[in-house]
Amino acid sequence: MSEPRAPRDGAAVLETDLFVPAREARFLEVPAGRILQIVDVEGHQVGDFVAFRAGDRSEYLSPAHTCSCLTKLIPQVGDRLYSNHRTPLLEIERDDVGTHDFVVPCCDAERYSVDYGIHDHANCRDSLQRGAVEAGLDERIRGELAANIFMHNVVTSEGRIETRRPEQVAGAAIDMLVLEDLVVGLVACPQDLSPCNDFDPTSMALRVWRPE
Numbered sequence: 001m002s003e004p005r006a007p008r009d010g011a012a013v014l015e016t017d018l019f020v021p022a023r024e025a026r027f028l029e030v031p032a033g034r035i036l037q038i039v040d041v042e043g044h045q046v047g048d049f050v051a052f053r054a055g056d057r058s059e060y061l062s063p064a065h066t067c068s069c070l071t072k073l074i075p076q077v078g079d080r081l082y083s084n085h086r087t088p089l090l091e092i093e094r095d096d097v098g099t100h101d102f103v104v105p106c107c108d109a110e111r112y113s114v115d116y117g118i119h120d121h122a123n124c125r126d127s128l129q130r131g132a133v134e135a136g137l138d139e140r141i142r143g144e145l146a147a148n149i150f151m152h153n154v155v156t157s158e159g160r161i162e163t164r165r166p167e168q169v170a171g172a173a174i175d176m177l178v179l180e181d182l183v184v185g186l187v188a189c190p191q192d193l194s195p196c197n198d199f200d201p202t203s204m205a206l207r208v209w210r211p212e
């Protein structure tokens with residue numbers, strides 16, 4: 001496990017350090033005002049992230065609305081992430097990586113059966129669904145609601161989406177100020193057949209910090 005790097009140059013206290021094993025998902029509640037940190041524990045790993053408003057889970061993080069509100073494909077430091085009602089839910093304070101994908105859905109069973117002919121492959125959607133049930137949530141997880149954190153997708157000059165190896169190393173993190181009370185979930189993507197996770201899915205962590 002990497003040594004936690006505190007947000008805001010150390011002016012924050014670690015409240016929760018939730019390990020997310022490779023291929024699995026974990027959920028937690030985060031109140032407004034905390035800093036949520038998504039950590040790549042071992043390096044070269046993508047995490048698929050979902051968030052719902054705690055008081056009304058019919059409102060949730062929407063990668064598509066975020067791209068629309070920001071008029072950009074990849075949120076950067078200082079940008080906010082928006083809900084399906086265009087409410088800002090999170091604000092990026094620091095980002096060690098800078099590559100994310102807010103366009104494609106998370107991987108699902110059909111991704112592996114249709115594209116690779118493999119049935120019963122671990123996938124982000126099913127892991128998120130299992131994690132949600134374990135956390136007592138009755139949400140139906142939809143792949144298009146997942147933001148692909150640290151995914152190194154680029155748009156080529158021909159307009160194609162190309163998946164490359166994530167370049168970040170162990171301990172890389174993104175820090176986001178939580179703007180509304182949220183329930184969040186993260187899955188450590190199990191894709192081992194493309195450069196998405198450098199062909200070797202590994203673990204991640206969700207950390208909650210209280211600013212001092």
Ligand SMILES: [Zn+2]
Nearest residue numbers: 107124189190
């Ligand atoms: Zn995945």
